[in-house]
Amino acid sequence: MRGPTQEPARSPARTYCLTLREEADNNNPGAEMTKDSSLGCAAVAHPVGGFTERKGTNLLKPEMEERLNEQFNLELYSAYLYYAMTAYFESLSLKGFSHWMSLQAQEELLHVSKLFQHINDRAGRVVFNAVEAPPNVWESPLKVMEAAYAHECLVSERINEEVSFALSLNDHTSVTFLQWFVAEQVEEESVADDIVQKLKIIGDNSSALFLLDQELGQRPAVSIDAEAGDA
Numbered sequence: 001m002r003g004p005t006q007e008p009a010r011s012p013a014r015t016y017c018l019t020l021r022e023e024a025d026n027n028n029p030g031a032e033m034t035k036d037s038s039l040g041c042a043a044v045a046h047p048v049g050g051f052t053e054r055k056g057t058n059l060l061k062p063e064m065e066e067r068l069n070e071q072f073n074l075e076l077y078s079a080y081l082y083y084a085m086t087a088y089f090e091s092l093s094l095k096g097f098s099h100w101m102s103l104q105a106q107e108e109l110l111h112v113s114k115l116f117q118h119i120n121d122r123a124g125r126v127v128f129n130a131v132e133a134p135p136n137v138w139e140s141p142l143k144v145m146e147a148a149y150a151h152e153c154l155v156s157e158r159i160n161e162e163v164s165f166a167l168s169l170n171d172h173t174s175v176t177f178l179q180w181f182v183a184e185q186v187e188e189e190s191v192a193d194d195i196v197q198k199l200k201i202i203g204d205n206s207s208a209l210f211l212l213d214q215e216l217g218q219r220p221a222v223s224i225d226a227e228a229g230d231a
């Protein structure tokens with residue numbers, strides 16, 4: 001029996017991965033290495049991270065991993081943007097708008113979690129890049145909601161691009177995963193545009209704005225099951 005201080009036996013694949021890792025550390029610290037999924041060396045592609053030997057047919061290809069990391073960053077920005085909008089509504093004492101938008105931000109964080117989990121599940125590496133600073137001031141509640149709607153349209157475009165890219169790689173696992181976001185974006189665009197249209201009807205009528213604020217304040221809390229369920 002092996003004692004506690006003895007090094008565990010290495011499989012040929014693990015030995016190969018360790019050799020690659022040592023070469024990277026010695027020759028070019030921090031350099032990206034080629035992922036060799038045939039040997040289950042997914043984590044070797046990320047010398048900045050820990051070493052984990054993984055095998056399987058669903059490992060992320062580096063180019064898809066990069067795309068999903070960009071989406072991860074965009075979802076973080078979405079949350080950042082919506083919390084900035086929440087703060088703006090708070091400054092106007094529009095508590096209902098503020099409540100609605102804070103829930104929107106929370107939904108985005110669930111999207112972030114969903115991507116985080118998926119990248120990890122496929123032996124990818126989540127990369128944390130700088131999140132762009134959002135605007136802090138808008139001209140009016142209508143301008144805020146128009147900006148939110150435009151942002152959701154941008155997110156939809158990006159999601160569609162990722163799906164097309166995944167298809168070009170024959171990466172059906174990513175396609176299936178992203179389909180949840182495709183469906184989600186239909187609702188995201190619709191609810192934002194609905195409020196835009198109501199604000200256009202309201203115009204300068206403060207009484208009507210008050211009533212809409214009351215309505216938005218009734219939005220139920222985010223359902224984690226619905227937002228972060230299996231995809």
Ligand SMILES: [Fe+2]
Pocket residue numbers: 075078107108111155
């Ligand atoms: Fe999102």
Ligand SMILES: [Fe+2]
Pocket residue numbers: 078108152155188
């Ligand atoms: Fe969204």
